[in-house]
Amino acid sequence: MKRSLQKQLSLILGSTIVFTGLAAAVASFALGYSEAKELQDHMLRQIAKLDAGSPVARRVPEVPPQAARQVRIKESESRITIIHLPGNARPAWLGADLRSGFHTLPTDAGLLRVFIQDTPSGERTVVTQPTEARDEIAVNSALYTLIPLLLLVPLLTALLVRIVRRELAPIARLSRSLDQQPADRPQAIDDDGLPAEITPFVHAINRLLERVNHLLGQQRRFIADAAHELRSPLTALSVQAENLAHARSLEAVRDRVLPLQAGIERARQLTEQLLSLARTQAGTGGGPAVQISSIAREVIAELLPFAEARGIDLGLDEIAPSTVRGAPETLRLILKNALENALKYTPEGGEVTLRLLSEGQSAVIEVVDDGPGIPAAERERVFDSFYRLPGAGGEGSGLGLTIAREAASRLGGVVSLHDRPDGRGLLFRYRQDRQQ
Incomplete structure (x- = not known):
C-alpha cells in the first residue's frame, strides 16, 4: 500500500x-x-x-x-x-x-x-x-x-x-489537471497558487512535457515522411509487378525482373534505414567502453564489397586509438551511415578514408571522400529526414546523415560537415569525449 x-x-x-x-x-x-x-x-x-x-x-x-x-x-x-x-x-x-x-x-x-x-x-x-x-x-x-x-x-x-488537507489540496488539483491532459498534445501546467515547495517539481514536469511534445512531434513528422517516402517505391514495385505479369516471353520476364529486384532492394534499404532511425530516436545514451578501431574495421569489412564493385579505394587511417562510452550498435550506425553516404556519392575510382584520431580529451572520427561535396549553405539541411540535394545522383533516401546525427546525440557527441582541406570532396566529423 x-x-x-x-x-x-x-x-x-x-x-x-x-x-x-x-x-x-x-x-x-x-x-x-x-x-x-x-x-x-x-x-x-x-x-x-x-x-x-x-x-x-x-x-x-x-x-x-x-x-x-x-x-x-x-x-x-x-x-x-x-x-x-x-x-x-x-x-x-x-x-x-x-x-x-x-x-x-x-x-x-x-x-x-x-x-x-x-x-x-x-x-x-x-x-x-x-x-x-x-x-x-x-x-x-x-x-x-x-x-x-x-x-x-x-x-x-x-x-x-x-490545515494539512487544505494545504495539500493543490497537489490533488494538480493530479486532476494532469489526468485531463490530452495524451497526444500535453500542455504545460500552470503553477499559480501552488506552494513554493511544489513549484520546482511542477517546473520539472513542464520540462518533461516539453520534451514529450518534441518527441511526439518528431514521431508525427517521421510517420508522415515515412509514409510519403514509402509510397513511391511501393507504387513502383506494384507497376513493375504488373509489367512482369504481362510479359509474353522468358526474355521479357528476365528484363522486367531486374528492375523489380532493384526496386525491392531500394525498398528494403529504405525500410532498414527507417527502422534504424526509429530505434536511434527511441534509444538512450550510456553504455560500456567501446574501442572505436574494432568497430571501424567491422564496418569497413562489411562495406568493402560495395566499394570494390565501384572501384573505390576504401581505407582506414588510425592515427590514435581511442575509447568512448556508449552502445556499440549506436556507434556502428554513425560509422556505417557516414561511410555509406560517402561511397554512394563518390565517383567510381575515387577514394574514401576512415580516419581515427584524438584531439585533447575527445575522440574524433573523420570520413574523407573526394566526391562532389556539399555547399556550405546546405550542410545543415542535409541532416533533415528525407532531404536530398537538388540534382544529387545516387540512390540515397536522405536518411543516412539524419541517422548519424540522431545516434551522435544519444551518445553525447557532435557531427559536422566540412570542406576537405586538401582538395575536392567532403569531410564528415564526429567528436565525442573519450574514455581514458
Whole structure:
C-alpha cells in the first residue's frame, strides 16, 4: 500500500500535539497542585498570625482548662481547626516536643496538616487542616488549569488535520489537471497558487512535457515522411509487378525482373534505414567502453564489397586509438551511415578514408571522400529526414546523415560537415569525449 503524505503528516503532527499537550497537562497539573499546597500552607500561617494577634486569642489563656474548647472554622471545604495552648486541651496526637512550623501528623480521623506558632509569652497557636480536604482543594484547583488544556488538544488535532488537507489540496488539483491532459498534445501546467515547495517539481514536469511534445512531434513528422517516402517505391514495385505479369516471353520476364529486384532492394534499404532511425530516436545514451578501431574495421569489412564493385579505394587511417562510452550498435550506425553516404556519392575510382584520431580529451572520427561535396549553405539541411540535394545522383533516401546525427546525440557527441582541406570532396566529423 502506498504511503499517504497527508495521513503521515496528520499522524506525526497530531501525535506531537497530543504528546506535547499531555506533557504540558501533566506539568500544569503538577505545578497547580504544588502551588495549591503552598497556598494552603500560607493560609494556615496567616490564620495563625491573625488569630494570635486578635483580642480573643489573648484572652484564651485566662479560660479555665476544664472550660476550654477548640475554635473551629465551619467551612466544609476547608475544615480548619485552631487550638490555643495552654488554654485548650492538648489533643493526643499533638506532641509537646513539636517545634514551630509545619508538620503532617497521623490521627484517628486521618492525616492532618499542622502549623505551630509560638509567641514570646509562651503561648502556642496550632492551626490544623485534614490533608484529605487539602488534597481535594489542591486537585480541584489543578483541574481548573488542566481541563482547558485537555479540551484544547483534540481541537488542535482536528484543526491540524484540516490545515494539512487544505494545504495539500493543490497537489490533488494538480493530479486532476494532469489526468485531463490530452495524451497526444500535453500542455504545460500552470503553477499559480501552488506552494513554493511544489513549484520546482511542477517546473520539472513542464520540462518533461516539453520534451514529450518534441518527441511526439518528431514521431508525427517521421510517420508522415515515412509514409510519403514509402509510397513511391511501393507504387513502383506494384507497376513493375504488373509489367512482369504481362510479359509474353522468358526474355521479357528476365528484363522486367531486374528492375523489380532493384526496386525491392531500394525498398528494403529504405525500410532498414527507417527502422534504424526509429530505434536511434527511441534509444538512450550510456553504455560500456567501446574501442572505436574494432568497430571501424567491422564496418569497413562489411562495406568493402560495395566499394570494390565501384572501384573505390576504401581505407582506414588510425592515427590514435581511442575509447568512448556508449552502445556499440549506436556507434556502428554513425560509422556505417557516414561511410555509406560517402561511397554512394563518390565517383567510381575515387577514394574514401576512415580516419581515427584524438584531439585533447575527445575522440574524433573523420570520413574523407573526394566526391562532389556539399555547399556550405546546405550542410545543415542535409541532416533533415528525407532531404536530398537538388540534382544529387545516387540512390540515397536522405536518411543516412539524419541517422548519424540522431545516434551522435544519444551518445553525447557532435557531427559536422566540412570542406576537405586538401582538395575536392567532403569531410564528415564526429567528436565525442573519450574514455581514458
